[in-house]
Amino acid sequence: DAKTTQPNSMESNEEEPVHxxxxxxxxxxxxxxxxxxxxxxxGPEYVIHGxxxxxxxxxxxxxxxxxxxxxxxxxxRATLRDAAVYYCILRDMIYNxxxxxxxxxxxxxxxxx
Amino acid sequence: xxxxxxxxxxxxxxxxxxxxxxxxxxxxxxxxxxxxxxAKKPPELMFVYSYEKLSINESVPSRFSPECPxxxxxxxxxxxxQPEDSALYxxxxxxxxxxxxxxxxxxxxxxxxxxxx
Numbered sequence: 660d661a662k663t664t665q666p667n668s669m670e671s672n673e674e675e676p677v678h679x680x681x682x683x684x685x686x687x688x689x690x691x692x693x694x695x696x697x698x699x700x701x702g703p704e705y706v707i708h709g710x711x712x713x714x715x716x717x718x719x720x721x722x723x724x725x726x727x728x729x730x731x732x733x734x735x736r737a738t739l740r741d742a743a744v745y746y747c748i749l750r751d752m753i754y755n756x757x758x759x760x761x762x763x764x765x766x767x768x769x770x771x772x
Numbered sequence: 773x774x775x776x777x778x779x780x781x782x783x784x785x786x787x788x789x790x791x792x793x794x795x796x797x798x799x800x801x802x803x804x805x806x807x808x809x810x811a812k813k814p815p816e817l818m819f820v821y822s823y824e825k826l827s828i829n830e831s832v833p834s835r836f837s838p839e840c841p842x843x844x845x846x847x848x849x850x851x852x853x854q855p856e857d858s859a860l861y862x863x864x865x866x867x868x869x870x871x872x873x874x875x876x877x878x879x880x881x882x883x884x885x886x887x888x889x
Contacts, residue, residue, distance in 0.1 A: 691875060702776070702862050702880030703815065746814065752875055759805070759828060760864075760878060762814035 663747045668767045671737045679732040679766055681747030686727050691750045694721065694732050695760070696743040703746065703762075706732065710752075742770045775799055776881035778863050784887045787853060793884045795846040795863030803868035804846040805878065806838060809860040821846060822868050853888045860885050 664682040671677040683692065693708040707714055707721045709730075714721045720733040734741055746765040776797045785791050795804065802823050807815035820828035821840040835857075837849040846863055864878040 693877075700882070702864070702882050703878075704880065705877035708875075708877070744814075750875055759817045759820055760815075761817070765814060 663749060663763050665745070665747055665763060665766045667764065668769070670769050670771065671734075673739060673770055673772050674736050677734040677737045677741070677768065677770075679734075679745050679747075679768065680729065681731070682729045683747070683749055684728045686749060687751065689752050691752055692721065692723060692727075692730050693748045693750050693760075694719070695746045695748065695762075696741075697746070697765075698740070698743045706745075708750075737768075737770045739770050739772065742768055744768070776863055776865055776879050778861075778881035778884050780884055781882070782885045782887075784889060785850070785853065786889050787855075789853075790849070790851045792850065793848040793861055793863075793886075795848075795865075795881060796844055797865040797879070798844055799865065799879065800843075801865035801867055801879070802843055803866045803876075804840060805864040805866075806846070806848055807862040807864065807880075809862060809883070811859075815862055819848075850886075853886075855888045858886055858888045 691708050691710050694706040695703040696706050697703045707716050707719050709721045709723055722731045744765040744767050746762050779794045804821045806818040808818050809815040817830050818832045819838045824840045835852050839847040860883040862880055862883045864880045866878045867876040
């Protein structure tokens with residue numbers, strides 16, 4: 660599976676937008692980009708996923724670069740509850756080996772009041 | 773509230789004990805997973821079950837024995853564990869359709885925090 664690179668940590672202020680970057684320069688044409696987050700003392704939680712086009716849902720937006728070598732998870736108004744570790748994960752839609760998720764180190768997001 | 777329920781939430785056991793972790797979901801998911809997470813590290817896959825059959829074992833030591841008695845339940849039987857096995861054990865489930873090869877989002881429980889004395 661192709662690897663992803665994320666900053667170890669980021670800080671944001673409450674009620675401001677947050678842009679969480681992810682680099683995946685070796686992404687293949689059959690890799691989907693998935694984001695999960697893990698709040699303190701909880702299991703990971705699915706956030707969003709996409710292939711080529713930008714995606715929006717009630718939790719976040721996913722902006723994918725035209726060459727697909729990078730993507731950005733956008734939280735439009737950060738709240739204290741958004742403080743978590745955010746994982747960017749590539750999942751091959753053909754050779755997915757049974758659906759497993761391979762987590763990288765992720766970005767620890769802290770939100771200041 | 774999580775839709776995947778794991779019990780117990782905490783477990784302390786000695787190296788000679790036998791115990792089991794339990795995971796339950798009622799979302800009709802036919803794929804279930806066990807992950808292990810050490811402190812300050814990302815989760816690592818241990819096992820995958822698809823339609824109650826073991827499909828992936830990530831070279832996990834035999835002191836961990838998974839079992840999927842039906843489509844809603846997943847167990848992890850523990851025997852003769854080592855102190856380095858102390859970790860958070862996470863269960864997850866998802867729909868599994870051959871057409872999209874397991875791209876369905878996974879739903880995680882909040883884990884069992886295991887301590888080996």
